[in-house]
Amino acid sequence: MLWLLEIALPCRRITTMLKRTHMCGTLRSEDQGREVVVCGWVNTYRDHSSGLVFIDLRDREGLVQVVFDADDSEASAMEVGRALRREDVVAISGTVRARAGGANPKLATGEIEVLARSVELLAKTEPPPILPDDHEADRISEENRLKHRYIDLRRPRMQSILRTRSQVTKLARDYFMDHGFLEIETPLLIKTTPEGARDFIVPARLHPGMWYALPQSPQLFKQILMVAGCDRYIQICKCLRDEDPRADRQAEFTQIDLEMSFVDRDDVIEMMSGFARRLWKELLDVEIGEIPTMTYAEAMERYGIDRPDTRYGLELQDISELCGRTDFRVFKDALAGEHGCVKAIRVPGAAERFSRKVTDGYTEFVRDFGAGGAPTTKLTANGFETGVAKFLEPIADELIAELGLEVGDAVVFASDTRTIATRALGELRQKIAQDLDLIPEGCWNFVWVIDFPMFERDEEKGRWVALHHPFTSPNPDQFDILESDPGGCLSAGYDLVLNGSEIGGGSIRIHDQSVQETVFKLLGLTQADAEMKFGFLLSALRHGAPPHGGIAFGLDRLVMHLVGTDNIRDVIAFPKTQSGGDLMTDAPGPVDEEQLVETHVRSTAEPPA
């Protein structure tokens, strides 16, 4: 009998839903006189009296003012209008007209308003925990923004970021398909690969005790696609690396991933430069022009880092030879050691800024990077003063000439092994630029970094490790020394760096099975290991592999640059926190015992108290 009761009851919603005709943010003075239906969220309300109520109605496209006026609006609409509160969802039908009270220049729709004739309350909200106002966004804690992401994403700023991200992926598909690429998907459940980041793993229910890994990138599959004759592949794909997040890094992130057959390094670089040019042109109307290249060696020498920020000077200079002639114990000890080195940065006109507090801070800062300290000094009209000035006397004139110093300059030094001194000073260079506000606004300094070493020595493991990854080919002229001088062998890898941030990287791959086996051997993989872990790749390389290479652009970081944020969570709709949690869904969480049994997993973790 229950069904009869339901039929007998009057339908709760007696009006049919008003059908939207326009988006709020798109109405303009040309629309005056038009009958429209707009739908959205109440951004603000201004209740003047029983006879006059304004609301700003928001949708994805922007705000429009709606006015309820007892003289012109239906009485029922007036009643609903007065009761509207922030974030209620409504549909409103009415007439577009010029504003009686004068235009609001702050709004794109500021010349007009919608005179409400009728209104349908589609959803009454509970009092909102946060408000989606851009002018308040900086004040709302990120924790609360992430917890109530569905409200935070309503903000115009966040909507704009989501739109930019969508435009980037559309442009990527357009550009690469114009250039003969096919979009091909690769699996998410794959076999774990040694080296690289920590894998996320998934128990294989049908294979007790066995595990899938989630891909750190589609690297091997895209190479296999080249062997499979697909010629050019692109995918906009999720990559997963179980490592600690940072401000510009999430465990789960997105790459614009691609691979090309029958190409060399410059082909890939030109293809990607063209993509970057088109992105910046179409999204920001900026001509970035030809992108310069710089070798890894030069980047390390001049900037102390493999992703040089070329927007400002403060370049590192090697003054080991000069400093060997001082009596400064710190310099002498460093130079006496193996690979000892002294480097310096001239900081023009910064003498005033280098207070004791500041320079102590620099010493503290470089300790994070293994250096003992960051000695400083200043050049005054009377010669070097403060800091290590007295030790510099014997070499004062030569140092001034070498560094090009002028009165009022400050100098900061680092002495240690070449590796540590370079790293510490390279990091300090960036800190000084930020602290002294030396980074010019509005620059887009792209640079391709090339000629990376194939390998780095890992003293702990007592073997070579791949700087890029184990499938990166040596440069064409470097095959001869691959085995005889692995440490000196340069790779065909390339990174695209923008304003000191790595936004993409790739390489020409090894397409010869014997070269690949040599690299595996250098990395400490036995023939048997290599066959077990990468047998499918070696097999593919034996069956007709074209020369190929590719690259992956970090979509999240690209969008960060395009929208001007240094927080990666701002460009991801549903990001995770620093501890890998999702504050909205409360992931990760426990699973039912049954799920564990089915997947043959037993946890070793202590159950939560």
Added chain:
RNA sequence: GGGGCGGUAGCUCAAUUGGUUAGAGUACCGGCCUGUCACGCCGGUGGUUGCGGGUUCGAGUCCCGUCCGCCUCGCCA
């Protein structure tokens, strides 16, 4: 795993040396206002000071532990 900063009303913050009933703005509720536009005015509801222990006559404040968030080193082929 290490270092740093933070957690007080739904939200953003304040609270003197450890001392009265933990305040303000905003949101929300009620009232007033016919041209506002982050409207304005009047009134009101709203608190386990992240959580647990300790010191003390007395703890938001001091100590220990713990959880959460952010930055960072390690890590991220």
